[in-house]
Amino acid sequence: NKRVKIKELLSQEPQEQEVTVMGWVRTFRNNQFIALNDGSTNNNLQVVLELGKFDEETLKRITTSASLKITGTVIPSLGKGQKLEVKASTLEILGDSDAEKYPLQPKKHSLEFLREIAHLRFRTNTFGSVFRLRHALAFAVHKFYNEKGFVYLHTPIVTASDAEGAGEMFRVTTLPFDNPPRNEDGTVNFKEDFFGRSSNLTVSGQLEGELGATAFGEIYTFGPTFRAENSNTARHLAEFWMIEPEMAFCDLEDNMNLAEEFIKYIIRYAMENNREDLEFLAQRLADEEKQLPQDKRSELGLIEKLEFVLNNDFERITYTEAIDILLQSPAYKKKKFQYDVKWGIDMQSEHERYLVEKHFKKPVIVTNYPAAIKAFYMRQDDGCEPGKETVAAMDILAPGIGEIVGGSQREERMDKLMKRMEEMHVPAEELWWYLDTRRFGTVPHAGFGLGFERMVQFVTGMGNIRDVIAFPRTPKNCEF
């Protein structure tokens, strides 16, 4: 008898047939009713044991989280909510579980508690839904770019370059722990770490992506990236996944259009293919919000929020316009912002949230940021007032999240790029390979990076980024 998955079984009409199911016990009531879950859906399959058919010894071993193989007959269910159940004819215990020691009890646990037992939290409904959705979104990413003819480029994890020039890198080392090479003053000589070369974990695949785009036309990356920033927020991870498309023959406007289309596409995919999990999380969020005072609750439920995003254009404003809006805002006038607002600042999350959540109430694309606060590779805008130089950058800000995308048109003009690198102390000799794209048939090109976990947060409504990645890497958190 071939195993059938519970999701598939529950979607069928209850016609009499023999089936085999396998899964973990969620609950066992009255020595008779097993709620069995196999991870394919949050809906448990009810398995009915005929009284007297199974011996006491077996019944005792049916505990929460024990794993079972059950063969039985499909029968229509009298209970509400499900059409069918399985009447067991044979039952095999694959793995026992000591219910006393099992950390997950059949009750609601806090997300904080579940984070401490992240190795088991997949077995809860909330994390079941979150990670099935994460999977669907990842699949939709590939589907989107594949349909558009982009080449999926695998950029390196270990690299010598600091793509963002922000110096937030984890170093890679092959140093022998016992006897590392030392400088004259006795300190460890980290210069010779990666087989005699200095290297780090990548912060972004963009620079390598540009090499691909200037050959294939359009590429994207989708892989883990690393930032050694010591930030303990609900939006930052030390290891996160990023999707970075890079397009030749593309300007800032094309870049914005692609990013908006992309975000809408993957949301739509999740809405159409993972409705059940989305509805579960929407209900979860609604229940959570009921605990909040009226004025702290969201106006829209999770699904309405996603529908709204699909049905409306993102707002597009320049950085200069954004600063003006902030300066005119009641929040600024009443001194509600913790950080000052003036042209030239790197907007803080309170500013970004004001723009998206209070002012526009929808995703906003902010363009043309001051050159001084952005990376060296961004295309310099022509005709700027001295002291007010801007670049063709774009950030997408999402309600409840803040920055979800960062991107730009790239500086394709060699002379301007070299000058900028010098000003920003980016060593041209180390990036000789990157500069070759400008030497040999340079083209206007652009790209962006979407933070995948922030995107998953947006779709699932999960408030903390640690709850949308299976094994979150944050300061001091790397056990498993």
Ligand code: 4AD
């Ligand atoms: O704005 P960032 O730093 O841009 C880049 O890395 C560019 N090279 C992208 C490109 O143009 N190809 O990062 C891009 C996005 C951010 O908007 C954010 O969503 C996410 O990556 N991100 C993080 N997500 C989680 N934890 C962190 N520490 C993150 N840092 C950035």
Ligand code: MG
């Ligand atoms: Mg950014």
